[in-house]
Amino acid sequence: MHTETFAIHAGRRIDPTTKAVAAPIVLSTTFQHAPDSSYDPYLYSRYDNPNRAALEECVAGLEVGKQGLAFASGMAAATALVHTMLKAGDHIIMPSDCYFTMRRLVRELYGEWGLEASFVDMSDLAAVEAAIKPNTRLVWTETPSNPGLFLTDIAAVAEIAHKAGALCVCDNTWATPLLQKPLELGCDAVFHSSTKYLAGHSDVLGGIVVTRDEGAVYERLRLYQKVTGGVPSPFDCWLTLRSISTLPQRMKAHCENAMKVAQFLASHPNVEKVHFPGLPENRFHALAKRQMKDFGGMVSFEVKGGWDAAIAVCGKVKIFTCATSLGAVESLMEHRASVEGVDSPTPHGLIRLSVGLEHYDDLIVDLSQALG
């Protein structure tokens, strides 16, 4: 089945009692036992719920994995992975350019529990290999990365990890399963902040993990999900699944718009540098063509004049909204260094764009007047 069809039908069934076409939202936290006290399939909504099961089934299928596990936020899902794949004294390798809160999770919280972390530029495979230690148990990739749009060769890094006896995870939030399938490239699990493209409308927080098989990694994650209970509400699951119906169409439009915006920025005299793998001169262009179906909806660029010049641009836009987050229908702009703080490795003049679904001509006119 084609992805466009699968995204609309996976996890959906006509409700057998009401014949409703749009799935009912099941708010009940508890489900009646059979006369012999058994239950099938639902017991209690921390464990499982029809709306969550439908979402997990759909995303697992999109990622061509075996099982999906939904959490209340991306960070709750990321914590589940770190917690179940690692123990005290283990070592994790992370990308130096990565979602800022991931750095805080492994350093500030799991550091206290004896987790060791190294941050490396994963576009350099020799650097990944050199970072391996006897206690390395997990290599975390994020590609394209936030906010610099660095690309990682997923298959090569997964091989390095596996040779060292470690697991490999990919944060696929930016590419989405429409553009990139990390499990097919050798990862053991794939991670999403479903708050972004999967939900796509800036109105629901969520995280999803998909595992390659139903082995030990999956078993530990399901246990963690059931026991710690950081699960999404039935309504959040319903909203996210509804949005996934349009994900294939939204991604086509995000990619087209981002390409136009990146081309415009690359030709602008006040722009120092554009980070977008779709541009032929980008250092990740060849890898992107090999590993991704298209180049995505995220673009970063560096304004000439650094911090102050970038802030000035953010202050002038009218169609872009200056706000954090990404992956939604409306275009967003953010000066990342302001959000990440003074110790952030992000260039001071860098502005991150989440290119939405407005007409690209309007977005380009807006950027043009803001850049002066």
Ligand SMILES: *Cc1c(COP(=O)(O)O)cnc(C)c1O
């Ligand atoms: C937003 C984001 C996260 C965190 O997800 P939340 O849903 O905000 O908890 C992790 N990774 C990437 C790449 C993100 O963009």
